[in-house]
Amino acid sequence: xxxxxxKKEKENKKALAEETKALSAKLLGQQQLLMSAKLxxxxxxxxxxxxxxxxxxxxxxxxxxxxxxRVESPVIVPESQQRYPFLYQYAGAIPENGKITFLxxxxxxxxxxxxxxxxxTKDEYRRRIRQVNEFERQLRDGGYIVIKVxxxxxxxxxxxxxxxxxxxxxxxxxxxEDDLWQHKEYKRFREAYDEFMKKTEEAAPWYILDGSRRKxxxxxxxxxxxxxxxxxxESGRYVGEPFEEKFPLKKMQKLSDVDLSPAxxxxxxxxxxHRLQTRLSELHNIVYRKKIPVxxxxxxxxxxxxxxxxxxxxxxxxxxxxxxxxxxxxxPHELNRQFLWRFWTRLPRTGHIAIFDRTWYGRxxxxxxxxxxxxxxxxxxxxxxxxxxxxxxxxxxxxxxFWIHIDQDTQLARFTERQNxxxxxxxxxxxxxxxxxxxxxxxxxxxxxxxxxxxKNAPWxxxxxxxxxxARIKTLKIIVKALEKACENHFEQIxx
Amino acid sequence: xxxxxxKKEKENKKALAEETKALSAKLLGQQQLLMSAKLxxxxxxxxxxxxxxxxxxxxxxxxxxxxxxRVESPVIVPESQQRYPFLYQYAGAIPENGKITFLxxxxxxxxxxxxxxxxxTKDEYRRRIRQVNEFERQLRDGGYIVIKVxxxxxxxxxxxxxxxxxxxxxxxxxxxEDDLWQHKEYKRFREAYDEFMKKTEEAAPWYILDGSRRKxxxxxxxxxxxxxxxxxxESGRYVGEPFEEKFPLKKMQKLSDVDLSPAxxxxxxxxxxHRLQTRLSELHNIVYRKKIPVxxxxxxxxxxxxxxxxxxxxxxxxxxxxxxxxxxxxxPHELNRQFLWRFWTRLPRTGHIAIFDRTWYGRxxxxxxxxxxxxxxxxxxxxxxxxxxxxxxxxxxxxxxFWIHIDQDTQLARFTERQNxxxxxxxxxxxxxxxxxxxxxxxxxxxxxxxxxxxKNAPWxxxxxxxxxxARIKTLKIIVKALEKACENHFEQIxx
Numbered sequence: 001x002x003x004x005x006x007k008k009e010k011e012n013k014k015a016l017a018e019e020t021k022a023l024s025a026k027l028l029g030q031q032q033l034l035m036s037a038k039l040x041x042x043x044x045x046x047x048x049x050x051x052x053x054x055x056x057x058x059x060x061x062x063x064x065x066x067x068x069x070r071v072e073s074p075v076i077v078p079e080s081q082q083r084y085p086f087l088y089q090y091a092g093a094i095p096e097n098g099k100i101t102f103l104x105x106x107x108x109x110x111x112x113x114x115x116x117x118x119x120x121t122k123d124e125y126r127r128r129i130r131q132v133n134e135f136e137r138q139l140r141d142g143g144y145i146v147i148k149v150x151x152x153x154x155x156x157x158x159x160x161x162x163x164x165x166x167x168x169x170x171x172x173x174x175x176x177e178d179d180l181w182q183h184k185e186y187k188r189f190r191e192a193y194d195e196f197m198k199k200t201e202e203a204a205p206w207y208i209l210d211g212s213r214r215k216x217x218x219x220x221x222x223x224x225x226x227x228x229x230x231x232x233x234e235s236g237r238y239v240g241e242p243f244e245e246k247f248p249l250k251k252m253q254k255l256s257d258v259d260l261s262p263a264x265x266x267x268x269x270x271x272x273x274h275r276l277q278t279r280l281s282e283l284h285n286i287v288y289r290k291k292i293p294v295x296x297x298x299x300x301x302x303x304x305x306x307x308x309x310x311x312x313x314x315x316x317x318x319x320x321x322x323x324x325x326x327x328x329x330x331x332p333h334e335l336n337r338q339f340l341w342r343f344w345t346r347l348p349r350t351g352h353i354a355i356f357d358r359t360w361y362g363r364x365x366x367x368x369x370x371x372x373x374x375x376x377x378x379x380x381x382x383x384x385x386x387x388x389x390x391x392x393x394x395x396x397x398x399x400x401x402f403w404i405h406i407d408q409d410t411q412l413a414r415f416t417e418r419q420n421x422x423x424x425x426x427x428x429x430x431x432x433x434x435x436x437x438x439x440x441x442x443x444x445x446x447x448x449x450x451x452x453x454x455x456k457n458a459p460w461x462x463x464x465x466x467x468x469x470x471a472r473i474k475t476l477k478i479i480v481k482a483l484e485k486a487c488e489n490h491f492e493q494i495x496x
Numbered sequence: 497x498x499x500x501x502x503k504k505e506k507e508n509k510k511a512l513a514e515e516t517k518a519l520s521a522k523l524l525g526q527q528q529l530l531m532s533a534k535l536x537x538x539x540x541x542x543x544x545x546x547x548x549x550x551x552x553x554x555x556x557x558x559x560x561x562x563x564x565x566r567v568e569s570p571v572i573v574p575e576s577q578q579r580y581p582f583l584y585q586y587a588g589a590i591p592e593n594g595k596i597t598f599l600x601x602x603x604x605x606x607x608x609x610x611x612x613x614x615x616x617t618k619d620e621y622r623r624r625i626r627q628v629n630e631f632e633r634q635l636r637d638g639g640y641i642v643i644k645v646x647x648x649x650x651x652x653x654x655x656x657x658x659x660x661x662x663x664x665x666x667x668x669x670x671x672x673e674d675d676l677w678q679h680k681e682y683k684r685f686r687e688a689y690d691e692f693m694k695k696t697e698e699a700a701p702w703y704i705l706d707g708s709r710r711k712x713x714x715x716x717x718x719x720x721x722x723x724x725x726x727x728x729x730e731s732g733r734y735v736g737e738p739f740e741e742k743f744p745l746k747k748m749q750k751l752s753d754v755d756l757s758p759a760x761x762x763x764x765x766x767x768x769x770h771r772l773q774t775r776l777s778e779l780h781n782i783v784y785r786k787k788i789p790v791x792x793x794x795x796x797x798x799x800x801x802x803x804x805x806x807x808x809x810x811x812x813x814x815x816x817x818x819x820x821x822x823x824x825x826x827x828p829h830e831l832n833r834q835f836l837w838r839f840w841t842r843l844p845r846t847g848h849i850a851i852f853d854r855t856w857y858g859r860x861x862x863x864x865x866x867x868x869x870x871x872x873x874x875x876x877x878x879x880x881x882x883x884x885x886x887x888x889x890x891x892x893x894x895x896x897x898f899w900i901h902i903d904q905d906t907q908l909a910r911f912t913e914r915q916n917x918x919x920x921x922x923x924x925x926x927x928x929x930x931x932x933x934x935x936x937x938x939x940x941x942x943x944x945x946x947x948x949x950x951x952k953n954a955p956w957x958x959x960x961x962x963x964x965x966x967a968r969i970k971t972l973k974i975i976v977k978a979l980e981k982a983c984e985n986h987f988e989q990i991x992x
Contacts, residue, residue: 032922057815065803066810066820066853073816104816170778173785282666289669307561314562319553320569320600324562331827357562426528
């Protein structure tokens with residue numbers, strides 16, 4: 001009897017090994033199909049300490065060409081030292097089209113650990129769960145294949161594994177304080193993992209793998225990966241449907257109703273400029289010490305005076321504490337990722353100011369009107385942007401958005417002046433003239449954008465800029481007021 | 497009498513203000529000239545704490561369009577926490593063509609402070625001074641305008657400034673422990689700064705500015721900047737002359753003399769592969785714990801078997817501790833910087849392994865043969881590369897370079913097989929066939945490269961790869977041996 005049993009076991013093992021090998025070969029073949037279909041894959045591997053996440057990844061990548069994947073192992077920084085939003089490092093790790101990122105634990109471990117350590121409140125934990133759902137949905141809707149697995153072992157199994165690691169002098173160092181703490185708190189972790197998974201199934205389902213059966217887990221995860229790739233190759237890149245979430249919105253004027261006559265005298269300008277810049281300089285100090293991140297967004301017509309406006313805002317700031325991000329057409333590696341990736345990676349640290357000279361709103365203006373993305377893409381973007389900005393303000397950031405506004409006559413006058421002044425000619429290109437002809441297409445798009453994305457937490461301000469000096473003073477006043485409010489109100493919302 | 501004096505003072509002040517204003521306007525005009533001439537500027541601003549570096553930079557940038565400059569304020573990390581080579585963050589900060597980087601203190605402060613804190617030995621300090629000279633020369637030779645100023649104040653002046661900062665509650669926080677320590681050790685710092693400047697004048701001279709006269713310092717630095725830009729615009733982009741430094745070299749075989757017949761039986765291959773991969777896995781653990789950085793470089797003929805070789809090396813490694821960097825043609829923002837920039841920014845952290853699938857040696861192969869750089873550029877590159885690699889090995893890195901070698905018949909056979917196997921067709925492109933035709937041009941270039949850059953510290957190994965299995969075993973053996981040696985020998989060379 002035992003002999004038969006052993007024989008069968010051996011056959012099973014052999015079959016498993018063969019199946020795994022076949023799947024691995026299949027994955028190898030899927031590489032170039034992924035590449036030609038330009039499909040990106042993000043595979044999140046969560047699970048218990050010592051469950052074998054590392055060796056699972058090792059098997060998954062063993063046959064793939066290193067040009068097609070990356071393995072990322074995000075580090076969990078204590079909340080008090082966290083200088084960026086919670087999702088920052090995970091968003092930064094998303095792959096280019098045609099490539100795969102394997103995450104050796106990620107946003108689940110990051111959220112759960114901090115919650116169980118009481119580094120974040122229950123409310124903040126709930127917000128992060130919501131942010132995770134939004135993030136995963138945005139990836140899925142943007143055509144990413146999102147795969148999430150959880151490698152499960154029970155407490156006894158974990159005990160055995162941690163002990164055998166600890167007893168071998170060459171692996172002893174692998175057992176960390178965190179691991180021992182997790183083992184001690186196994187029950188609390190179990191509940192938290194379970195709850196987190198239940199609450200994050202909206203956009204991408206979880207798959208639980210049995211970590212105690214290593215080879216089966218490898219086969220199963222490889223099967224999952226190849227099947228998901230197959231099905232995406234067959235159905236083509238997924239493009240998410242637009243949908244609307246109700247954000248509390250600020251009512252915006254239509255551009256055509258805006259009175260562009262406001263102007264300011266030279267004397268008043270000089271006095272106000274000096275006063276506001278001095279105040280802004282003081283506030284920059286406070287913002288820095290209170291670690292409040294500040295994000296100033298500039299959009300507007302060509303020749304509306306964005307550059308000069310930004311310079312007046314930047315002048316009083318300590319150059320060590322701010323950055324201006326000029327946003328041009330995306331580079332190839334930016335174009336090949338979800339559209340917010342290049343903005344996620346340019347966020348300021350806490351206490352710093354980031355000025356964006358053009359922004360993520362390109363999605364619903366130039367990309368919409370020039371057909372650089374599909375209709376569904378830009379229609380979805382209003383909601384995606386509102387979610388992105390809510391993530392930023394929940395992190396504690398001050399987010400202010402300016403539409404620098406002029407009328408067509410003023411633009412023509414400025415274009416003509418640039419054309420006729422040798423040292424200003426570089427500022428005017430054929431593209432500017434071409435864009436000008438599309439004013440009537442842009443204006444309703446801008447109106448729609450202002451209506452749909454002027455949230456209470458990240459409002460738009462229309463800045464009348466036929467008189468540039470008036471515009472600068474108005475912008476400075478808005479910034480000063482917002483920073484004063486933030487500095488007064490700021491308390492540690494996240495930490496208990 | 498006093499009235500006359502006061503009148504004259506007032507006139508002087510007015511003249512100074514006007515001069516500064518004119519220079520600022522000039523700088524504004526130089527922007528687009530820099531951009532069209534594609535000239536990059538790096539301006540290093542060093543000096544005493546409280547000497548006014550920040551406000552000097554503020555004035556310098558006040559008129560420039562933010563799209564054209566960046567201000568970087570490198571942080572000095574304690575040597576024990578330093579995960580990258582000394583020059584890493586400064587090299588990462590160099591601007592693109594047409595743009596300016598202002599460094600609010602940089603490699604001088606970084607080196608001097610660590611030396612005075614006894615975080616590095618005198619020998620290591622000397623090495624860093626040499627590395628700085630090499631770095632500055634490479635920038636200059638690569639067409640960068642390198643400007644270095646030192647903002648000087650005496651001890652009394654520093655005392656007054658620190659006191660007035662400390663007495664004002666709103667600026668009190670600006671006075672750091674470091675500043676107070678520097679003030680206390682003013683004399684030692686003075687000597688060290690002086691010595692550092694004397695020893696780093698080879699490629700880019702120092703300009704000392706009087707920090708106690710703020711407005712004059714602004715005018716002078718602006719004058720310096722605009723004059724240097726003017727002169728570069730006039731003379732055109734500088735292209736450095738090649739020169740040879742004697743590096744201890746390992747004698748290399750000519751490719752045509754290499755016997756490509758070595759092969760290995762399947763049985764021996766399997767046994768050896770398993771043995772070496774197991775050993776490599778153990779060594780990866782030790783390397784990780786000892787914080788030894790490892791850099792493995794792969795070059796070789798198309799279809800020589802680089803990919804499969806890399807996979808066999810990567811397989812036993814913990815995916816959390818290594819990265820494969822596939823090097824393709826440079827992206828625009830990479831092409832617009834010194835050629836080593838994209839490799840500086842891809843270096844591994846201490847304890848990690850970086851595998852480069854193609855490397856910086858593209859400079860002396862494809863870029864040379866396709867005319868992507870000038871003759872002087874690639875001739876200079878042998879020396880620049882040797883210096884770069886010495887910087888890496890002095891940091892403690894193991895640097896190993898493989899030339900994966902096959903003959904023309906083998907290449908043809910593999911190309912043909914790829915062409916005829918549907919699932920391998922993506923691996924073969926028209927470019928591969930074109931490159932093949934240039935074999936006779938490439939071979940002498942490769943020979944020259946191997947002769948000139950196989951330094952004792954970062955040697956080349958020719959890997960006979962007509963038999964791919966033989967090649968994999970040979971590569972693994974070399975890596976294992978080098979890591980064993982490094983793990984034995986490694987002691988803290990840098991720390992006292």
